[in-house]
Amino acid sequence: MNALKELQTCFQPVLGKYTDNVDDMLNLIRPSKEAKFGDFQANFAMPLGKSTGKPPREIAEEIVAAVDLSGLCEHVEIAGPGFINLTLKEQWLKSNLAHALADDRLGVEPVASPRNYIVDYSSPNVAKAMHVGHIRSTVIGDALTRILNFMGHQAKSDNHIGDWGTQFGMIIYGYRNFRVEADFDKDPIGELSRLYRFVRLLIDFHKSTGKLPELQTQLKQLQAELADQKQQQSIAEEKSAIKKIKKEISQTNKRIAECQQQIAKATGIVEQVNADSLVETADAHKDIATAVLLETAKLHEGNAENRELWEKFLPICKQDMQTIYDRLDVSFDMELGESYYHQQLGDVVNDLEAKGFARISDGAMCVFLEDFETPMIVRKQDGAFLYSTTDLATIKYRMENFAADACLYVVDHRQHEHFEKLFAVASMWGYDQAELKHVSFGTVMGKDGKPFQTRSGDTVGLAGLLDEAERRALVIAKEVNETLSHPVDESQLKENALVVGIGSLKYADLSQNRSSDYTFDYDKMLALKGNTATYLQYGYARVQGIWRKVDTDIDSVRANPVEFAFATGIERSLAVQLLRFEEALSDVLIEYKPNLLCNYLFDLCQIFFRFFDQCNVKNAETESLKFSRLQFCDLTARTLKTGLGLLNIGVLDKM
RNA sequence: GCCCCCGUAGCUCAGCUGGAUAGAGCAACUGACUUCUAAUCAGUAGGUCGCAGGUUCGAAUCCUGCCGGGGGUGCCA
Known part of the structure; x- marks a missing residue:
């Protein structure tokens, strides 16, 4: 047992006399920040002083007199407003060191009540190269799984890979239209990722050429707006009016910067296509974006040819991913990606509808939630399912097959709201007995203060x-x-x-x-x-x-x-x-x-x-x-x- | 508009279920290798914890407002 737990055990019976909230008080025993205050300090005399109306120091003295710390502490001192400073006995330290020395677990006891955990982390999209943004989830999730298991819990890791999305439509389309057979035979991974980037480029090219004029006019409008606001600023007199216009100006400036950035990005893509003399190719594939979506839809509907290609590509992509995991020495107990749940999605939606939780709104199947402005959409207008649907199916699967007591989702904090909704729906749906926790982490930002983007080309792989x-x-x-x-x-x-x-x-x-x-x-x-x-x-x-x-x-x-x-x-x-x-x-x-x-x-x-x-x-x-x-x-x-x-x-x- | 997160030393960050004089690392400066490896150690300097109120015996930590930055926000994941 560690010192803190032992101290808590000693103080517990004594504190009952002063409060019903013994556990909260026991949490006020903390490691001391400074050596001169001993090894631990108990800070509960002050709040107890308030609730009982007695001077804290008096309470501290009473408690110290009543508590039996023999064998554990050699030195107990009351200081300041009523801090109880505790110094561990050398003998206690020595015998516990001896115990740790002889123990394979270094004296660390497994938890009294172990739980079944599923730790969901890493979750990259296959077929896209992993970049720095992927490392956080992987490393944090891996560490948590190991720590949970060491502490005596049953933790299983699950890599919920994105293996069913539009990127497959892209490489299927790319493979059909642009593949270099010899390259594919020699280096399938290299060729597939080239195809992915190539199709991506053409799609972005069309989007950019279409959007550029629009962006230019938008920029002009914003600049006119700015000039107008500046004019207003010069004639504003009232303090509040000046403040307001100032704020508007700063916002307009921000939007201008954003707009300019988008223009720069779009121009860059167009220039790249020109530089690589790809304009003709691009023109020959004007509808590539729709075509890609179509290929994806065909795959989802069970089209035999696309399915065959998917089955051909998936192992290649996974192997590529595996080389990174091998270098990080990370492995998973399960790797159940989106495709694994594909066939269950219809049932999930039907069940939600049958139970009266979901209904059609604007053609989409939605679950409306009290605390949220927008619903969680579980089926799109066009009939396709979303990641919320997959996530729900996943929760159902984990509860039914693993009797999970807790699921940890080690995911970027930008998905905060998604998880809040997801957990709310899951609980409504009947999966309310397990702890569902979004173990969120901050975004990896680029030097420009913007989040790392997958697409911007020169991100660090x-x-x-x-x-x-x-x-x-x-x-x-x-x-x-x-x-x-x-x-x-x-x-x-x-x-x-x-x-x-x-x-x-x-x-x-x-x-x-x-x-x-x-x-x-x-x-x-x-x-x-x-x-x-x-x-x-x-x-x-x-x-x-x-x-x-x-x-x-x-x-x-x-x-x-x-x-x-x-x-x-x-x-x-x-x-x-x-x-x-x-x-x-x-x-x-x-x-x-x-x-x-x-x-x-x-x-x-x-x-x-x-x-x-x-x-x-x-x-x-x-x-x-x-x-x-x-x-x-x-x-x-x-x-x-x-x-x-x-x-x-x-x-x-x-x- | 609404919702979330952040603002601590020159830089990168700890500390945030309130506790004693706010801590590291980097960078800067001073010392320590004939000694168990100097990828280290000892030390100096560096802070109105964004601002203003409030709650409290006590606030970086909780509450309110403001300023600044980021994110999310009905059919991407």
Whole structure:
């Protein structure tokens, strides 16, 4: 049991006298922010003071007198308005360290009531190259699944791939009209993605040529509007009127900028087509956009030829996707994409209608919801289904086949409203017993402050990003290697660079609070100094270095445990931090925030490096102190390895 | 129009179910490799936590308004 839980258990019976809300009060026991306030602080005397009308300090004294903390705390102090500062007993620390040392799970207990989780993450559209925007979901979902399982839950990962959408209409059309047979035979993936981009370009070309004149006039209108507003501004006198016109001007400016951007984009596409001398081809395929939709519709209706092509393309696309997953070392328990649910969609809609939840509106089948302005559409006017329909079918499937207690959707926060509606409909539909949670994360933004777009051509592909991460890590690894007395050999160096590079890329994502947006920045993502995976990996490697230098092997240390010794303050700090691992993991699962584990590991490693600096292991003053320190090293390394493993980041013996 | 999110050090961000003097990393500056790997450590400097009110013993954290940025908003996912 971790210290926090033990403290809560001790205080629980005492608090009953003061409040009905014991659990809330127990949550006010927190780790202390500063060492001088002890290891933990209990902050419940102040609110209890308010509710009972007694001075908080008096209550704190009563509680401290009544609570039995013998065996757990050596030092209990009341401070300030009524904080209770708690310092753990050395003996408690030592015996818990000994327990963790001997335990494969480092003393972390599985949860008392395990749940069945489905973690839905990554979910790329096949046939489109994965780009940086896809990494967040993949990495966060993977980490959460691992942490849930480690904590004793049953978590299954599901990659809900987009394998049934318009992109197949595009490559089917492209394959029929533009394929180069030899290229397809030689490099099917390359040819398919070329076809995808090519069809995309032609569609965008027609759209752009059609839209450009419209955009030009729109721009002129906006500019006229702006001139008009400026005129008004010059004659406005009243304060409120000035303010209003100012706001209007800034909005018009924004719209002008947007309009100009669209024009630039459209012009760029047109120019590209001209440059590649594709105008004739484009003209020969004037109706390509409709034709693509038609191919998609034919596929959905079960047209044999399109179905055959789809079956031919899908494995190719999935294999391409798999190369990225292999590099990230991510795998899924299930990969049930949109196509898997295709045949169930009609029944879903019929059932919703039969139960009176859905009705036709403007030709579309809609579920209207109290708290939302717009309905959730489950079938379009043209009879096609939408992703909301698939999502509903998926929920039904998961409940019926997995008895899921919780489904986590690790998806971009822009889909917030979609999920709110989805969960509302699901609950209305009868699936209200499970926790449905949108584990949303911020958008990866481009340098222009706009979200990364899939189409804008020069976005950073995921494969290239992984290459670059490994390349940078290799450069540094080579530098460091030259300073080592026993350098690692060339081939090992490359493998190390892979572990370090991919690790730092993942950590960059995981260490940030998932809900914040972040601006894509090569240097930040691929940083190998400071609060990075590399720092933690280096901490681990340093421990391994000690084992190589010391004349004792790890097995004999483990076989003959000695009592932990706190010869310095830093050793005690390390002890406390090591014993907080379980606490950190439980914290992650409250709001599904892997960054809390990153914080923990970073803190641990920081304390370890301080220990490493101040406490010599090999030449410790006494033999027993040396063994105690070796045990600290062992525990630290195992905690780092386990923690990083839960983030799916590897460690190295030497770097 | 309506709804959601964000605004913390020069930069990137933690901290947000209210708790003691607001923290890291990067960048800058000063020190530390004859010592278990300097991908490290020790230190200096850097902040009216967007602004204004309110609630409270106590507010970066909760409430209201405003300013600024982003997103979503009936047939894309």
